[in-house]
Amino acid sequence: xxxxxxxxxxxxxxxxxxxxxxxxxxxxxxxxxxxxxxxxxxxxxxxxxxxxxxxxxxxxxxxxxxxxxxxxxxxxxxxxxxxxxxxxxxxxxxxxxxxxxxxxxxxxxxxxxxxxxxxxxxxxxxxxxxxxxxxxxxxxxxxxxxxxxxxxxxxxxxxxxxxxxxxxxxxxxxxxxxxxxxxxxxxxxxxxxxxxxxxxxxxxxxxxxxxxxxxxxxxxxxxxxxxxxxxxx
Amino acid sequence: xxxxxxxxxxxxxxxxxxxxxxxxxxxxxxxxxxxxxxxxxxxxxxxxxxxxxxxxxxxxxxxxxxxxxxxxxxxxxxxxxxxxxxxxxxxxxxxxxxxxxxxxxxxxxx
Numbered sequence: 001x002x003x004x005x006x007x008x009x010x011x012x013x014x015x016x017x018x019x020x021x022x023x024x025x026x027x028x029x030x031x032x033x034x035x036x037x038x039x040x041x042x043x044x045x046x047x048x049x050x051x052x053x054x055x056x057x058x059x060x061x062x063x064x065x066x067x068x069x070x071x072x073x074x075x076x077x078x079x080x081x082x083x084x085x086x087x088x089x090x091x092x093x094x095x096x097x098x099x100x101x102x103x104x105x106x107x108x109x110x111x112x113x114x115x116x117x118x119x120x121x122x123x124x125x126x127x128x129x130x131x132x133x134x135x136x137x138x139x140x141x142x143x144x145x146x147x148x149x150x151x152x153x154x155x156x157x158x159x160x161x162x163x164x165x166x167x168x169x170x171x172x173x174x175x176x177x178x179x180x181x182x183x184x185x186x187x188x189x190x191x192x193x194x195x196x197x198x199x200x201x202x203x204x205x206x207x208x209x210x211x212x213x214x215x216x217x218x219x220x221x222x223x224x225x226x227x228x229x230x231x232x233x
Numbered sequence: 234x235x236x237x238x239x240x241x242x243x244x245x246x247x248x249x250x251x252x253x254x255x256x257x258x259x260x261x262x263x264x265x266x267x268x269x270x271x272x273x274x275x276x277x278x279x280x281x282x283x284x285x286x287x288x289x290x291x292x293x294x295x296x297x298x299x300x301x302x303x304x305x306x307x308x309x310x311x312x313x314x315x316x317x318x319x320x321x322x323x324x325x326x327x328x329x330x331x332x333x334x335x336x337x338x339x340x341x342x343x
Contacts, residue, residue, distance in 0.1 A: 026324050039236040044244065051248035060286060061243050065236075071243075078247045081282050085254035087275040090267045093258040104260050111255040169307060169335055170328055172290035173314050177327035179283040180318035191277050195284035200292060200299065214285045215278075222277030223270070 006134040013138025032154020038062035049151035069208035095123035110140020306338035
């Protein structure tokens with residue numbers, strides 16, 4: 001493994017991604033606050049960020065746990081939320097194919113929205129597999145470290161700030177900030193409307209299945225909407 | 234089962250799920266192309282899942298009563314924050330405006 005490692009490329013990757021990581025800090029803080037609000041100990045709250053390493057999956061897990069959902073439903077919901085990562089995995093796969101399986105196993109862990117965006121350009125334009133892999137590792141490790149620091153800040157905030165401040169409302173606001181800019185075309189609006197109506201209408205169904213059922217219905221609506229649009233053109 | 238134990242079990246189980254999702258096409262199906270229908274569906278995952286996370290936290294007031302009216306301070310705060318997110322794509326501004334509206338309404342409504 002060391003034979004593949006390039007120290008300059010590693011630090012270049014970390015340095016390049018650092019400025020874009022301002023955006024993940026609020027999310028990390030939110031994950032810390034959310035885990036504490038769900039009754040986690042500070043150490044368990046930090047372990048969630050270290051091991052799950054996915055803001056959306058962490059928030060869904062603690063929210064459903066607080067709402068009393070069964071384990072299977074929580075896992076299934078986190079799986080659907082994590083499908084986004086499958087998309088990135090497929091997009092990165094061709095560039096990582098020349099690496100041995102250990103490199104691929106390690107780099108996979110660091111695959112995130114931001115690391116994907118930051119490194120795809122380099123993988124497309126450079127054939128230096130060794131440098132690219134180290135660059136990816138550097139950006140991923142930098143992101144992981146900042147994610148832990150932000151979570152720790154959230155854990156402290158969750159312990160210090162009183163419940164009457166409704167700090168847990170930061171969680172939906174954080175997701176809203178990501179969601180709204182995505183609603184730029186008609187199909188996305190359709191997916192949004194179907195998800196909204198479905199998740200409200202299905203709230204009464206048992207086992208807290210509304211989240212996963214509403215999400216899947218909206219995804220199906222999006223696929224059907226795409227098909228209708230293309231046949232009309 | 235205690236809450237703490239449940240959180241630890243979830244941490245490892247969901248960790249295995251997120252890692253498997255990341256590993257999927259890089260290692261497990263490295264020799265395969267993605268089925269077209271899966272690719273079409275995945276495109277809509279972000280909007281669909283973000284919506285079902287955000288909406289219930291805004292329209293339901295504890296203990297789970299649907300409140301789509303001006304008396305729901307969180308709904309008003311989320312609408313203002315959504316407008317800010319549309320106008321300025323900034324996470325910090327979105328959170329700041331939403332919390333400012335929520336706190337102001339709480340102060341006014343008592």
